[in-house]
Amino acid sequence: xxxxxxxxWPKFLIVAxxxxxCFIILSRNAWKLTAMTLDDTKARxxxxxxxxxxxMVIILTSxxxxxxxxxxxxxxxxxxxxxxxxxxxxxEEQRFFLPLSGLIGAVVVSLAFVASKxxxxxxxxxxxxxxxxIGIPVFLAIIFGRMRRL
Amino acid sequence: MLTVKKLSFSYHCTKKTHPVFKELDITxxxxxxxxxGPNGAGKSTLLKCIFGLLRCSGAVFCGGRNITRxxxxxxxxxxxxxxxxxxxxxxxxxxxxxxxxRLPELGRRVSDExxxxxxxxxxxxxxxxxASRSFGELSGGQKKLVFIAQTLVREPEIILLxxxxxxxxxxxxxxxxxxxxxxxxxxxxxxxVVLHDINLAARFADHIVVLDENGRIYSAGTPHEVISExxxxxxxxxxxxxxxxxxxxxxxxxxxxxxxxA
Numbered sequence: 001x002x003x004x005x006x007x008x009w010p011k012f013l014i015v016a017x018x019x020x021x022c023f024i025i026l027s028r029n030a031w032k033l034t035a036m037t038l039d040d041t042k043a044r045x046x047x048x049x050x051x052x053x054x055x056m057v058i059i060l061t062s063x064x065x066x067x068x069x070x071x072x073x074x075x076x077x078x079x080x081x082x083x084x085x086x087x088x089x090x091x092e093e094q095r096f097f098l099p100l101s102g103l104i105g106a107v108v109v110s111l112a113f114v115a116s117k118x119x120x121x122x123x124x125x126x127x128x129x130x131x132x133x134i135g136i137p138v139f140l141a142i143i144f145g146r147m148r149r150l
Numbered sequence: 151m152l153t154v155k156k157l158s159f160s161y162h163c164t165k166k167t168h169p170v171f172k173e174l175d176i177t178x179x180x181x182x183x184x185x186x187g188p189n190g191a192g193k194s195t196l197l198k199c200i201f202g203l204l205r206c207s208g209a210v211f212c213g214g215r216n217i218t219r220x221x222x223x224x225x226x227x228x229x230x231x232x233x234x235x236x237x238x239x240x241x242x243x244x245x246x247x248x249x250x251x252r253l254p255e256l257g258r259r260v261s262d263e264x265x266x267x268x269x270x271x272x273x274x275x276x277x278x279x280x281a282s283r284s285f286g287e288l289s290g291g292q293k294k295l296v297f298i299a300q301t302l303v304r305e306p307e308i309i310l311l312x313x314x315x316x317x318x319x320x321x322x323x324x325x326x327x328x329x330x331x332x333x334x335x336x337x338x339x340x341x342x343v344v345l346h347d348i349n350l351a352a353r354f355a356d357h358i359v360v361l362d363e364n365g366r367i368y369s370a371g372t373p374h375e376v377i378s379e380x381x382x383x384x385x386x387x388x389x390x391x392x393x394x395x396x397x398x399x400x401x402x403x404x405x406x407x408x409x410x411x412a
């Protein structure tokens with residue numbers, strides 16, 4: 001179970017540096033990523049080299065994920081909730097979707113951390129438990145919401 | 151001028167090879183070029199080969215430059231391509247969707263020029279009122295027009311359109327063909343368009359290339375030279391009557407399939 005209690009300022013700075021590095025590169029390719037939300041053939045017809053963009057995204061996301069998991073271990077459901085909420089708010093235009101998705105993820109993790117300290121006075125629950133309590137209902141709501149739309 | 155030289159291409163499926171073209175030579179003149187032929191003749195494959203989506207042998211020249219090995223980004227600046235496939239769902243707005251057509255030049259901040267070009271293109275296609283609508287909410291014909299706008303929003307040297315009039319109503323088909331003609335005449339852009347409507351091709355195209363079912367050129371030339379009852383029977387397997395209007399533009403009326411007589 002992940003916990004923010006393991007984080008320290010040096011670790012934070014390392015993750016922040018990785019985040020800024022990845023964010024700058026992804027932002028520069030935001031339009032290409034938006035094109036890739038359509039279809040590979042469509043994206044290629046718009047001049048996107050889908051193979052190289054996909055390779056770049058896999059490397060960057062692996063880098064970011066590995067840093068986060070390395071320092072605070074895995075915190076589930078962030079990657080499910082944050083992008084879905086962001087998509088509802090700004091659509092799939094990646095110039096807005098990418099930063100908002102990250103921001104929502106950070107806010108949700110911070111709120112879950114606060115909640116993990118407040119549930120039982122004097123005890124800090126692993127943040128993963130709190131995230132699962134919030135994440136599973138949201139996850140189910142997303143699935144059932146989609147089923148209703150079909 | 152767009153020239154295809156000794157173009158060969160085969161689809162490889164498991165252990166079988168399906169050749170589509172063998173050493174095909176085609177020259178598309180300036181103006182509006184229509185590519186005709188029955189289903190499976192290789193019209194869409196030819197456009198994909200020209201644009202570089204499929205690896206093929208041979209060469210494609212544009213204005214004397216060999217564009218076969220050109221980088222994707224450079225090629226996209228030179229030509230834009232509308233594939234045949236349809237995308238049903240996307241949460242992008244029409245404005246964002248059309249902006250993607252300017253991808254090679256798009257910066258993080260969308261310039262006023264980009265927006266003006268998008269709105270002018272939407273206006274030219276009479277769909278400016280859809281700009282803020284979500285793409286997923288549109289009808290099939292409106293989606294097609296949005297993708298056409300996406301292809302036309304830049305002004306490259308060559309535009310390749312794969313069956314752009316499919317799913318458009320009669321009025322939109324006519325307006326689109328008039329717009330394509332205007333683009334070729336006013337901006338000097340070469341257009342290659344795959345069509346199944348021979349009457350539209352006869353009326354609007356400057357030059358027609360007909361592929362037969364084996365991916366070979368059956369005939370090429372002006373509509374008057376190419377469209378004949380013999381061509382319709384031999385290429386399409388259709389008996390049709392051919393008429394000419396007062397301007398000499400041919401128009402066809404299909405009568406029966408050759409298969410029905412067999």
